[in-house]
Amino acid sequence: MSDEANKGLLSPLRRKLLMGMAAVPAITMLPKASFAQAPATSAVNTTGLAVTDTEVTVGILHSATGTMAISETGSIEAEKLAIEQINAMGGVLGRKIKFIQEDGASDWPTFAEKAKKLLVNDKVAAIMGCWTSASRKAVLPVMEQYNGMLYYPTFYEGLEQSKNVIYTGQEATQQILAGLNWIAKEKGAKSFFFIGSDYIWPRTSNKIARKHVENVLKGKVVGEEYYALGSTQFNSVINKIKLTKPDVIFTDVVGGSNVAFYKQLKAAGIDLSKQALLTISVTEDEIDGIGGENIAGAYACMKYFQSLDNPNNKTFVPAFKKMWGEKTVIGDVTQAAYLGPWLWKLTVEKAGSFDIDKIAAASPGVEFKGAPEGYVRIHENHHLWSKTRVGRAKLDGQFELIYETADLVEPDPFPKGYQ
């Protein structure tokens, strides 16, 4: 026994260990040296959020399982990419971003429960999340009650504005009006046929579109039909389209129904290179399922296309593909989700604090010049100023940019005259 003890004492390793130990105090100096500019935690976090001297925790809350997973995965990937890039640049106020991912499971009450868990238990400084309007509606009261900050990426119906939410997607008027104006001018369109999935977003969007067509464009809506979510039988509406012969088919059909809709449209002999179709619900992600050959020629009204030709997008697309694989496609919402962490970082730095109230107050006016869609700025109403773009679907599943507004379009979640 004493032998072994002696061996230990005489072992050359021991000396190395000692030297190692001597270096320990230096370790504590390292982060201090590299984060010398980081302000004290007590100064930037007065409300007890999960902020330490070296880390700040945010939440990612999307559906990783269930029917919405196919849509929301892109958002999760974009948010993780943005967080990684921000960390590589030194983080936020000298703190690395750590994220806690929760699964909303495509179930709206689960979203509310998990949002509450992130705010109450984990004290996250911000949540990047939600996708459907239903999940946002479920989470909103939680965000307001526990004073959290949500960065919501999806284009949506508007009629909402909250101190506790930054809407990085477009609200309805930003998405619809410019597109309708363009198609009315370009195609001389006078008659429109609306087809949508039956829930709040398509209904509100079509309400706004109808007012615009009737009051501003002086056109006519010759039909308005809704189908239950997940519906796959569109034959009757396709027959009506053939009978009424509208100048433009305007659609906001969502999710898997799209696959059936475009295939049946093609099978019925409606050629999208002759019949104008404007959709506000099909992005590159959906075309993956629909198949480029079934939708080629259709117009989509979005704010971002993967094919956009600008320097920001040229670095964003390869970075995204490097992290998540060559085959991934990037749709409008994915890009909007990517803005979330960046806008939050810029706002925190502008406010000089992680406090929710200060971030909410500092948000208006924050600009992000590195956005893949181009320059964006947060409006007083917590939505983004952004451009509206029209693209034409190509066989390879990408969009070709046809038109973009000259200036940023002002977000107007409560549009006068469209209610």
Place this chain on the structure above:
Amino acid sequence: MVINSRFFNRSELMGFIVLAAVLFVILPLTLDVFRLNLVAKYLTYAFVALGLVLCWGYGGILSLGQGVFFGLGGYCMAMFLKLEASSVENTKIQSTPGIPDFMDWNQITSLPLFWQPFHSLTFTILAIILVPGIFALIIGTAMFKRRVGGTYFAIITQAVAAILTILIVGQQGYTGGINGMTDLRTLKGWDIRPDHAKVILYFVEVVLLFACIGIAQFIRLTKLGRILVAMREQEDRVRFSGYSVANFKIFAFCMAAVFAAIGGAMFALNVGFMSPSFVGIVPSIEMVIYTAVGGRMSIFGAIWGAILVNFAKTSLSESFPQLWLFGLGGLFIAVVLAFPNGLSGLWADYIQPHIDRLFTSRKSKAGWKDNSVADGAPAE
């Protein structure tokens, strides 16, 4: 028949004491308000499980549509809360102030007639019990009087669940559609959202749960409960003995519906939310799974099943956001394959004998064993 003069036999008494201790003392003392509120949410499913024990475990009527009644109860409560949250000053920005926000989006300009009575809390409480109760009565009468039972009844309840979901989603102007009714705030001016309110609601719910346990236990112990079991085992013999089997089945089904509705109403209060995702086929089957995991023959087993399965759901999904559904699925398969009588069967087989031995060695034999066999889970 010593046992029938007592309300609980010894193992049930133990179950009662353990559950009461856990729900009234241990959980409120150890959990923070957020977790306690989650337990309150799990307990709303315990009401459904309790109903299923009566209807499925004892009566042998498998209903795969309990979500319908959970939903009806929940929607009645939510309609009252939503009306209160949609006061004129809260909804100033709408084109028609004073009506719920989803009606405004759907271009409805005045409150529909069937919404009007939900301004009254008394009416709402009555509706929570009566609407699902009468609905169950109608379905039950239509089915059982024609001697539709077993698998066919299960299929029909599923169809009802599907129909109601489609109805709620389709009539979004009147029901809130797929979004459901969100942002419920106050009950008669009392804010249901802050922490202290959550604690009070939790205790109200636990008291209600124990009241329902009392009713269920009472039904079990009366002649009615005996007939239910007899009906499950040999329906024809009961019928030949002169009993109206259909009426007993209807009664059990209605009781299960009312329990589920109380659970639904408590859900709307505790979670501040009601949506069609609790009404459809999948949640209805989940409710049957809680009961199966806990043990459909045992009142306390089923309640533990509801609590534990939901707890597993929360904690698995927190730890493994991508994979948790597989884990949960595996858990169900394992439980059903390995312990067909659920957790309570496990308890009765492995733990109860030890406890019995402990008591019988102290007290001289007092006939416990005979009674526990007579009252315990029948072999199936």
